Amino acid sequence: MNISGSDLILAFSALGAGIASCAGIGAGMGQGIAAGHAATAIGRNPGCKGDVTGTMLLGMAIAETTALYGLLVALILLFVKPLG
């Protein structure tokens, strides 16, 4: 089986896209921490449920941004034609 340079480029861009998706790890941990603390806060003071939920969703959406940068890198690697 002959492996040419363009095959290697395609293969490594797919690998790189997979590795870039590891950005989701940090965002997942951050969102989990936010949700956990929100659950604790609501457990302590159920009256503040509305406020806590709004703040939690906002914080989670911002924590998600880093994962989305990883997604963008993966998309660029997959869909922008690497061979010109």
Add this chain to the structure above:
Amino acid sequence: MSNFIPVLQSSSESGADIPFMIEGLFSYKLFGQTFWITTSHVCILIVMLILIGFAVAANITIRKAQEVPGTFQNIVELIVDTLENLIVGTMGKKGRVFVNYISTIFLFILISNVSGLFGLRPPTADYGTTLALGLITFFIIHTMQIRNHKPKEIWEELCSPLPPWLPIWVPISIIEELAVPVSLSLRLFANILSGVLIMALLYAVLTPVAIAWPSVLHGYFDLFMGAIQAYVFCILTMTYTKNAMGEHEEA
């Protein structure tokens, strides 16, 4: 060999197999450059027509407003009231100037994101749209900063952790300022694009069994994510603008 990567293969050959790309519909030449009218333009036009139609209908209803509101008048009043409470609650009394702008942006982003449900390609899944929104926010932030602060205060804020005669920190502060529109627009763009992409891949791979149950995913990606992202964009715009306006007018 490239059969193992069907997505990559289809994109490097035709790009039209999985229908999530922006497609050009019509091209024209201007000043030696080729410009394209794409699906984003068409979808943005449809969203604008919906919003304009809604605005005209609301205007007619409010002009002959009744003491006991009908259904449509109730809905319009509810929307305006909610948005105004949100904006004034976040920005304080002097944020009342921004109620019109933020409400417009919120409704536009919301309708754009939700338009994926009606078979359009959401205009916010095009980086051009979101970059324009982010740049508007950027200019508002800096206009408010220049209007509400003296040049000396702006300079002090640029070198803020260090004293103003030691401007080592200035490049980092400038990069931080420039990152605001980029991160705002990329957040909105990537969130909506990920929804569009996942739904397109799902329909491309699972067409025979995609009966009724993708509606749950549509509800999550289009409705929930769209609403959250519109809210986040507006809240962040308001927070940045409020910070730029400073506190010294509060009294």
